[in-house]
Amino acid sequence: MQKLKDNQHNKSNGRSVLVIGGGVGGIRAALDLAESRRNVVLIDTSYSIGGLMTQLDRTFPTNNCDLCTVSPHLSENTRQIHLDLKPMTQLEQLTGETGNFKATLVTEPRYIDIDKCTACGECHKYFPEAVRFTPGLDPRAPTCMRYPQATPYAFSIDMEKVTDINALKKVCKADAIIPDDTQKKVTIEAASIVLSVGAQLFDPAILDNFGSGQFENVVTGLEYERIMSASGPFQGDLVRVSDKKPPKKVAWIQCVGSRGINKADVPYCSGVCCMYALKEAIVTKERFAESIETTIFYMDMRTYGKDYELYLNRAKNDYGVRMIRSRPHSIIEDHKTKDLSITYAVEEEVLTKTEAFDMVVLSTGFRIPETTIDLARRLGIELNLHNFAKTDHFNPVKTSRPGVYVCGVVESPKDIPETMVQASAAASMAASNLPAIMDVPESENDFIPERDVSGEEPKIGVFICDCGLEIGGVVDVDKMVEFAGARPDVVVSQAVGYGCSSDSMALIEASIKTNNLNRVVIGGCSPRTHETKFQDLLRRAGLNKYLVEIVNLRDQNTWAHMGQPKEALDKAFKLLGIGISGVRKSRPLMDQTLPMNQNALVVGGGVTGMTAALQLAGQGVKVYLVERSAGLGGLAKSIRKTIQGDEVGPFMNQLIDDVTAHENIQVLTRSIIVDHSGIPGRFKTGIQTGPRMNYMQLDHGVTILATGALPNRPDAYGLGTHDSIVTQLELDVLIEDNPEKIKAMNQVVMIQCVGSREPDNPNCSRICCQAAIKNALRIKAIDPDIQIFILYRDIRTYGFQEDYYRKARDLDVKFIRFSLDNKPEVRVENNRVSVFVDDVILGRKIQIETDYLALSTGMIADDETTEDLSMMFHLPRTSDHYFLEDHVKLRPVDMSVRGFFIAGTTHSPKTIQESITQAYAAAGRAQTLLAKRQINLGAAVAKVDGSKCAACLVCVRACPFSIPFINEDGYSQIDPAKCQGCGVCAADCPAKAIQLLAFEDDQIMAKLDGLFGGLN
């Protein structure tokens, strides 16, 4: 946290955004803001941030290890100069208004000085009652760090569990323990508030039928994650709690506590449980044993997200996960074996069935805890009937109180990608109450000028941390100091205690100056976490930041070899040898920079593109809004009402007016993109515009793709052959524009999944279930006597849409299920439309004559357009032709090419509200780039020595990014602005004409020499 203090002055010159809650959503929002040079205060009641995601084992759909994907995300945190992280802190009071809030924050005592704690774990070692964080399975230790990459990287103490505080104080060599730590209260000025406190997971113990809490082998989904996790109670072995034996048969029960009307149930759908149950089942088979039988009991499989249906198909077809459509009513435990038997009924059969399992996982959903309700009251925001934050229908991150925004599960149940999208959207909205980014000057680094060390003989200073006992307790620091001091060119060699503490940093800085050092070696912990810190120290001391080498004495030596002190000392010598030899060959390097172009190109003038354009324009960004048709509006212009009953038309007209009138937005209709070049931050895109296709080039720093999707019109169920067979979109218009015609109807049939979830378009279109229910409810509102039949495969009214589904059932809308291999049949006889369908429950085929047949056709990707653009912009697409984001979980609006963002239905099918949210998110993410005046390209780039180059083309062919080319002078040229720094070309070059800066061959050779005692 040293850095935060150093840069405290940065914070005084502007108000902050207060982000409440340090889960992935809060972290994302805070990082987005900090990256766009906005000051942020991030508070969390916990000891360290990370929230729910850090407890998960792996995440779908890639089944990646979460820790790996989340940890770089978290450590980013400490680098942000605009970010003030306050763990164990709550909001007490909020006064004032938008742009000018005063928030009173209360921080609980941690009893550990974060600045001093080095996370050595000594305290933990001596109080080892429970090391791991394993909710529900292990008690919490008195001192705790939740997981290896915790942020802040410091322990905390639960004073209630401490018996002898002096003993504890003694073991801490860093003297970080503060026994008399007290609660602290501060008031900060905030322009906006972002609420991202998430929700709790439902505790099923109060349900008596499933035995949760009583039967050892009944666990919740989260407990199952912990059991599978490598950092969990069984070190990553999947075993039953009762006998620690691997299970052979595991069952999942869905919707435990959700979608219910019984005691303790909530009526809404928690949205995420279907996917996590599928993931847990797949991971069980993938990682543990193919032979473990996995069964999921479910009501509707709600795999409505992007490519989620493919995941479901994989679970069923590739992994053989068994799916039973049933809601079991009880679990009984065998007292001896602790096996479990589940009793359940299936629709097709009269009798109930009973089946035995080794383990049962209860898929529990989200609940808003009392603490959140309380917090909402303090924030002065309204909650909806389910106690989630009530938000604007056309801006789901905006609460009832201006200036207060929400994201993540506290807004509605959702999964990680959607939380990330909302977080970026909330950050973007929050920033709009601050001065526009274009007007915020970039803080100048007040570093002294770099000293020119060329021509100087190496003068190396070696500074070795003992890191308390972490290093010094295993190896003799004095001996290392002595060893290092005897190496050639080393003029200073000394121990510095905790090298990363502010005292030591000051000492090193002074030593560099007084001894005129020109190279520095730090013996301490991993360069992964501390290199930046010491690089900054060098800059402060007037040295180029690439003249420091960090020797990993702790993480890769004393920690790993604590039981072998002799060997560890020997290895420490060798590692120091590597570092000292290496640093002698290091050279001052310049980070490559280019000025950033601060214009944005938004492709697509639908609701998404317009929202994003407007949001950016409001921040002073010049926006080119390129639309291929003659007018703005896109698909949303043909929608009349949302399921919540809001009129879309007036909203769209206002949006179009705002966009057209905005001085920072240049609307280019009838425009086609034809070429593209440049690097992130400096793109050049050619368009043909206007009726005569005039060519022009646009210069821009970022690109937001919002090209949308197409309404699907498959050749199915007689669509297009009869006036009464239409799509839901057409029905929506008819209801609004011609209610008389509706009134004249007696029966209406709707068929779901038309052209979706089928082999040639396997994914779910997500919007059709709610669209059908929306239209059904509106028809019922016109005339409750009209009979409505909805033929469906699974009803996917996720989140609060479930309320409307229930209402439709209450209003006697008939839901009839069919399966993919037994689809309904449509016949037209005597100009009358009839639908034939097998009723599963009745067990026979029924005929429904209908006045109107509405087909839920959903959306389909605009293959032609996304293909064209993906080729020009070099962007990947999914197998069903939507754009593919960089990381489906953590970077859902960023594309793999930096500077490109996607939003709306060009990403995947979604509702207007979801598109708007993503538009704000994309605008927010774009600002993180646009906020920069310079593009820093780093220093590790390949450099060609033209005099050695044989122009053999090896680099041209080997580069994974196609950067090198043979220039006019006949040798290879590598644009440092484009080079990614992997070094493949340098390794392959047969003439050894290419060097990767910061990793030059002579430096690697020097390191080998250092290791083997030779002197280079």
Place this chain on the structure above:
Amino acid sequence: MENFEPEIVAFCCHYCAYTAADMAGSKRISYPPNVKIIRVPCTGKVDAIHIMKALEKGADGVYVAGCLEGDCHFKNGNTRAGYRVEHVQKYLEELGWETERVAMMNMSAGMGEFFARTALEFTQKIKQLGPSPIKRINIDKSQKAVG
């Protein structure tokens, strides 16, 4: 040869293997201290010559550890590194050295245990093979001198 402690160089990529090694440390998982890591941005940067030079300068074994197949941060650097390791193995074969003295490994950043296990297995293998032929001759000589 009982108490032979081999010197092993591991070229680890910053993004995966190096992080995995840190992870092993933070979990206090022990592995042989014989393994010394040299950090590279990507295993694609590791040239055959780096491996050869390591052997020449005195390593008894060298391995290159990169990201899992298909997970390279730079698309295919780890695959290319694999080819180069094979190339070095061909040289060693021609020279009559044990090709097992060099190896390619793949792991993700989170695989701390795996890092430790492979480090152990590789060290054990090199112990079985004994000192590098370069060192062996010196040992033989010194023994002869003594004898």
Place this chain on the structure above:
Amino acid sequence: MKTQSKLEKVLASGALAVTSEVGPPRGAIPEKVKEKAGLIKDHVDAINVTDNQTAMVRMSSWAAGVIIKQMGLDPILQMVTRDRNRLAMQSDIIGAYSMGINTMMCLSGDHVKFGDHPMANGVFDLDSIQLVQTVKKMRKEGKFQGGADIKSPPKMFIGAAANPFADPFELRVMRLAKKVKAGADFIQTQCIFNLDKFEKYMEMVCDRGLDQQVHLLAGITPMKSAGMARYMKNKVPGMDVPDEVIKRMEAVPKEEQPEEGIKIAIESIERLKQVKGVHGFHIMAIEWEEKVPQIVEKAGLFPRPVL
């Protein structure tokens, strides 16, 4: 008559010519040559003597030819450009002619890779067409390839090979035309199994009027077994054995397969006799010379004309 060749005479008479071949032994065994030639002596007009066939070292073709000549028969000297340069080839031609050999085939020869000296250097100083040209020049102009005059030039009746089945098909007739233009008097073809394709080829040959300029002897090989048929289809480059032929061979019991093979050969001859431009047959009974008389007789090509 351009030459003293018996084959030329037979062809000039308008009769269907019949040739067959003898592979010289891999050793100094003149008896072997005599024995093989003896088997077919009454049933053919001339006997090809192969030149290091399949790139294996054998008794030199001109020497074996001399032995056959001494038997009172008519050898056809085969000569491949693979093993000798233009000097060696021309000297051999003069030598052979001096020993009474007046008919020859100009070939490029199988690649050394297939033989027992794969490490040998393939010479290929000339290609087969250039060899034809060279022999023609020797006969017609009385000059060596290099331009010097020949005292008493050899008058060889010049043959060349054609494979109607190798790729590219459309080039096959053109290549034949080139050989004719270079001076080939007669052509022996590769073994013919795909008669449909061959007839198409001959149509094209006649369309170009080549049948008026050269005598074409259709290559016939009796197959000993279905295995051999399959081998020729799959392993011998440039060979076209239709599946029906293989099926037909497979359809009969193994012990009857040789008979079936001969039957196919005879049927082929019967059919090809009708084809315009076919002036005779070259029967290549590989290591099966004893069957040649039977084939010739049953195909109605016996007795041979006496000129």
Place this chain on the structure above:
Amino acid sequence: MTLQTKFSKGEFVILAEMNTPKGIDISDLVTNVRHLKSRIDAVVIPDMDNGVMHMSALAGGAIIRQQGLEPMIHIYGRDRNRMALQGDMLAAHVLGIHNLLVVQGENIAHGDHQNAKLVDDLNELDLLVMVHSLLKGTDLAGFELKGKPEFFTGCQVQPIQDDEHLEKEFISAKVKVDAGAQYIIVPPVFDMAWYTQILNKFKSLNVPVIATVFMLKNVGMARYISINDPGSRLSESLITRIRKSKDREAECIRIAGEMIKELKSVAAGIKISASGWEDRLPAILDCAEL
């Protein structure tokens, strides 16, 4: 040999359209001209085409002249009155610009200066009359000029959708020819049969008929034209062809090249419009084997 002589000798004439820059950086224009110098007969310089402000065509023409190529500049009545136009024409002659193409100025509403004041003093026919008058040595007010300029002047016709439309445009073209137009440029059509029919019809006016080859750039653009310009008759199969190709840009260049090849026997010449991709013109000419 001037453009006019080439036409009279029946040579197939190749014109390339190149815009002046929106700004003062003429390097792209000059580079593109240099790459094409020996391969084309003249460069057509539009003047504020599409209602988008650019450097004036007169200056563009002078630059082309400096580079040793023949310029052909657009003249139109939208932005200038008869005084300015006549003055510019005289200047054109002096600067060595002798080829004029009389066009209809596009609607200002589609351009980048939508608030500009529309002049429209002279229409296309008036312009032809004006040029004719200048050629005779008299200005539109009847005053005698000091020295007569020389011009080779042509006209354009509008996109043609169907037979009826063709008839209409034909009559309008006839009037223009009667008023002094010495050649006709026909807008792009992608269906060769239809294009041939159109070109043949105009041939009967006994002046050279020049076809326009419009370079497509990707599927999006082809799709746009197929929807918005029915007269271009851009077929679905052409779009599919671009989509199916491995390198779409190369395919678009090939398509343009093939069209030129076919037009050689139908038209007196072609005008290639690469709109912004003038650096690809040499590749198009390669494909057209010119």
Place this chain on the structure above:
Amino acid sequence: MITAEQKPLSEIIEYISPYDRILLVGCNECVTVCAAGGRKEVGLLASALTLHFLKQGRTIDIKEITLERQCDPEYVEELVSEIDRADAILSMACGCGVQTIAERYKEKPVFPAVNTKFMGASESQGIWVERCRGCGDCLLGITGGICPVARCSKQLLNGPCGGTSNGKCEIDPDVECAWCLIWERLKALGMEKRYEEIMEAKDFRPAGGGGPRKIIREDLSL
């Protein structure tokens, strides 16, 4: 480009075993491009040799140097400063380079470390194929740009032999039949007629049949 391939290490070792100080010379031209003798390969070979001799308990002094071109005397002259410190020279250049060095430094043994293979072109990364035999009398103008001398296994000049099948050469189904390629190309160029002309017996003097070849440009020579 001239292509080459490193010799088996055992052969190289045999050459240089008698010597203690080796000058290992690379070439920055063709052999660099075909990854046989550029700076990188020089380094690798030096390292491999060092490993070998260290294993025998011998320390051999291997000095690495890569010349711009080994076939030009001026560049070879650059070795002068090193030559006295070497007992033998190991050249990684093509045969031309080896000989240029041998000619200049007569007192030192020079050994080749590579086998010079052929004049080839790069088919794709890491693959080189023979394209020219340097016959001194280029036929490509009449064979559609495909050389029958270099690419036909029998160097036939008048068309494919009878062993072609599926467009492949009889000696190896992975090798394209040069004449099939030529024919396709001639057809594409509308030059089928060319094929019908008989190509006369080749004059092998320009191909080296007349002894070592030489090019003299009098206007350039001094």
